[in-house]
Amino acid sequence: MSDISLVIELTILVLAIFLGFEVISKVPTMLHTPLMSGTNFIHGIVIVGAIVVLGFADDTFTKVVGVVAMVLATANVVGGWFVTDRMLEMFKRRPEPRKDSKT
Amino acid sequence: MISDPDVVGLLYLVAIVCFIVALRFLSSPKHARKGNWVGGVGMIVAIVTTLLLDGIGNWVLIVAGGVVGSVVGVVGARTVKMTAMPQMVALFNGVGGGAAALVALAEFHEVEGVLSWDEALSTALSALIGSISFAGSLVAFAKLQELLSGRPIVFGGQNIVNILVLVASAALGAAIVAGVEGEWAIVVLICLALVFGVMFVLPIGGADMPVVISLLNAFTGLAASATGFVLDSTVLIVAGMLVGASGTLLTLMMAKAMNRSIANVLFGAFGQVQVGVGQPRADDGRTVRATTADDVAVQLSFARKVVVVPGYGLAVAQAQHDVRQLAELLEEKGIDVAYAIHPVAGRMPGHMNVLLAEANVPYDQLKEMDEINPEFPQTDVALVIGANDVVNPAARSDPASPIYGMPILDVDKAASVIVMKRSMAPGFAGIDNELFLDAKTTMLFGNAKDSIVKLIGAVKAL
Numbered sequence: 392m393s394d395i396s397l398v399i400e401l402t403i404l405v406l407a408i409f410l411g412f413e414v415i416s417k418v419p420t421m422l423h424t425p426l427m428s429g430t431n432f433i434h435g436i437v438i439v440g441a442i443v444v445l446g447f448a449d450d451t452f453t454k455v456v457g458v459v460a461m462v463l464a465t466a467n468v469v470g471g472w473f474v475t476d477r478m479l480e481m482f483k484r485r486p487e488p489r490k491d492s493k494t
Numbered sequence: 495m496i497s498d499p500d501v502v503g504l505l506y507l508v509a510i511v512c513f514i515v516a517l518r519f520l521s522s523p524k525h526a527r528k529g530n531w532v533g534g535v536g537m538i539v540a541i542v543t544t545l546l547l548d549g550i551g552n553w554v555l556i557v558a559g560g561v562v563g564s565v566v567g568v569v570g571a572r573t574v575k576m577t578a579m580p581q582m583v584a585l586f587n588g589v590g591g592g593a594a595a596l597v598a599l600a601e602f603h604e605v606e607g608v609l610s611w612d613e614a615l616s617t618a619l620s621a622l623i624g625s626i627s628f629a630g631s632l633v634a635f636a637k638l639q640e641l642l643s644g645r646p647i648v649f650g651g652q653n654i655v656n657i658l659v660l661v662a663s664a665a666l667g668a669a670i671v672a673g674v675e676g677e678w679a680i681v682v683l684i685c686l687a688l689v690f691g692v693m694f695v696l697p698i699g700g701a702d703m704p705v706v707i708s709l710l711n712a713f714t715g716l717a718a719s720a721t722g723f724v725l726d727s728t729v730l731i732v733a734g735m736l737v738g739a740s741g742t743l744l745t746l747m748m749a750k751a752m753n754r755s756i757a758n759v760l761f762g763a764f765g766q767v768q769v770g771v772g773q774p775r776a777d778d779g780r781t782v783r784a785t786t787a788d789d790v791a792v793q794l795s796f797a798r799k800v801v802v803v804p805g806y807g808l809a810v811a812q813a814q815h816d817v818r819q820l821a822e823l824l825e826e827k828g829i830d831v832a833y834a835i836h837p838v839a840g841r842m843p844g845h846m847n848v849l850l851a852e853a854n855v856p857y858d859q860l861k862e863m864d865e866i867n868p869e870f871p872q873t874d875v876a877l878v879i880g881a882n883d884v885v886n887p888a889a890r891s892d893p894a895s896p897i898y899g900m901p902i903l904d905v906d907k908a909a910s911v912i913v914m915k916r917s918m919a920p921g922f923a924g925i926d927n928e929l930f931l932d933a934k935t936t937m938l939f940g941n942a943k944d945s946i947v948k949l950i951g952a953v954k955a956l
Contacts, residue, residue: 397612397723400722400723400726400728400731403728403731403732404719404731404732404735407719407731407732407735407736407739408735408738408739409739410514410736410739411735411736411737411738411739411740411743412739412743414514414517414518414736414740415517415739415740415743415744416743417518417521418517418520418521419521419522419523420835420837420843420844420847420862421523421835421844421847421857421860422520422521422523422526422844422847423744423842423843423844423847424579424583424842424843424844424845424847424848425520425526425530425844425848426517426520426740426744426843426844427583427707427708427711427741427744427842427843427844428579428583428586429516429517429520429529429530429533430517430711430715430736430737430740430741431583431586431587431590431711431714431737432530432533432537432586433513433516433517433533433537433715433733433736433737434587434590434711434714434715434717434718434733434734434737435537435586435590436509436513436537436540436718436729436730436733436734437590437593437594437597437714437717437718437721437730437734438537438540438541438544438593439540439541439544439725439727439729439730440593440594440597440718440721440722440724440725440727440730441559441593441596441597442541442544442545442550442556443544443547443550443597443725443727444596444597444600444601444604445552445555445556445559445600446544446545446547446549446550446551446552446556447549447550447551447604448552448555448600448604449604450603452600452603453600453603453604454552454555456596456599456600456603457552457555457559457596457600458555458558458559459559459596460559460592460593460596460597460600461555461556461559461560461563461593462559462562462563462566463563463589463590463592463593463596464563464589464590464593465559465560465562465563465564465566465567466563466564466566466567466570466586466589467563467567467586467587467589467590467593468537468541468563468567469563469564469566469567469568469571470566470567470568470570470571470582470585470586470589471567471571471586471590472530472533472534472537472567472571473567473568473571473572474571474574474579474582474583474586475530476527476530476531477571477572477576478579478848478851479523479526479527479530480527481576481848481851481852481854482523482526482527482851482857
């Protein structure tokens with residue numbers, strides 16, 4: 392991991408807050424559940440932390456904690472992605488033109 | 495192996511851009527699924543980059559953990575019924591929070607010597623918020639899965655205990671920042687946060703779940719972001735914070751849709767303890783009028799405009815496919831059918847939309863509250879299926895009602911209203927609903943699915 396100064400990290404954080412508000416406010420109510428599920432998947436990024444901790448672990452304690460973190464984070468990533476995909480698959484179908492169903 | 499930190503940083507930047515694009519694509523149902531794929535690519539880039547970092551070892555453990563987690567994730571996500579989505583989202587949210595807390599714990603253990611104040615602060619925050627999110631999400635899961643009662647679980651002095659637990663955790667966090675190195679400190683901190691997580695979701699009723707779920711989602715994002723400060727990882731900081739911001743915004747929107755403050759939702763503990771707040775007004779001589787499926791079928795068949803108002807009861811009865819069938823039958827008769835979606839109907843933000851999308855209801859028929867409310871005066875029949883609070887006129891008229899001030903769907907302005915409910919049993923209804931006593935309201939009792947199947951038969955027979 393590179394060493395970045397705290398101030399730069401805070402700058403990035405604050406920009407991310409504004410960006411987050413900006414991007415999310417464009418999501419229609421209809422898609423709020425997939426949005427929750429999609430962001431759910433994105434916070435699975437904590438898997439990066441789990442890999443780092445486990446990958447550099449030396450003693451048993453850290454290894455045990457790391458493995459559990461790895462399992463939880465992977466479940467978050469994989470589960471979050473598949474749930475979101477399943478939901479969005481349902482939204483993908485374009486509504487059929489109403490006139491067709493009248494025949 | 496990648497040893498150049500700039501290359502690592504750039505690859506993480508690619509992942510960040512993918513996540514932002516993924517969220518950006520969610521602004522339309524057309525591109526949303528593609529967006530999720532882009533997000534997936536970003537995640538793979540981030541994971542592979544991390545695996546290739548110089549010095550990463552313990553491959554067997556990493557792979558083993560990854561395989562177990564993937565199996566759990568795929569099986570869980572694939573097999574869950576669409577109606578069980580809210581609890582699934584809660585569960586995957588919780589495990590993310592748990593992972594963040596564990597990463598903080600391991601980092602605290604690994605670091606030798608005194609942590610700098612900012613590292614200590616982010617470690618403590620990550621452990622605290624991650625644990626709250628983990629425990630809170632599990633309780634939310636248990637409530638939604640009906641392993642625990644969906645009603646608020648309250649006991650005397652609950653808020654005081656909550657505050658004490660929170661103050662104790664904050665004090666411990668401060669001690670860690672001040673340089674306490676003992677591992678006991680972070681372990682106790684995690685335990686306290688777990689207790690707080692449980693205590694803070696227990697008193698929240700089922701009806702307030704959309705707010706809680708999106709708040710916990712924000713928490714996990716914040717915990718991941720704090721972990722990013724611990725590990726000096728930009729991708730964690732940004733991705734975590736995007737989720738934190740999104741969850742916060744959604745939470746505020748949900749609270750606003752109920753016209754309540756977040757504090758009121760979280761600590762008001764009345765979600766569903768609305769029983770007995772508005773006393774039954776049966777003594778004024780009005781009674782509810784029950785009707786039959788055949789009568790309703792006639793009413794529907796001779797209407798010009800029908801608005802379906804779905805609520806959590808529809809999800810519980812899993813009647814979404816039958817509702818769509820009924821709506822199609824009516825449309826074949828030339829009747830205009832729309833669905834009125836209240837922002838907090840169901841158990842998570844946008845719940846009704848997903849439910850009806852699963853049943854292939856065209857999404858242009860789903861109308862949001864502000865759009866559909868002016869249409870109720872021209873509506874012949876409003877068909878309320880398993881919704882209650884979101885159509886309760888007391889929210890407009892009765893300042894004593896706990897939901898007073900909440901914007902509602904104005905179904906009482908329709909020419910006639912049909913309410914499908916399982917029963918009038920007190921306690922089931924939560925607060926009394928004036929709408930049920932209204933002269934133009936008739937009640938069709940029974941399980942929503944059975945009732946709608948009967949209705950379909952009756953409409954066909956006409």
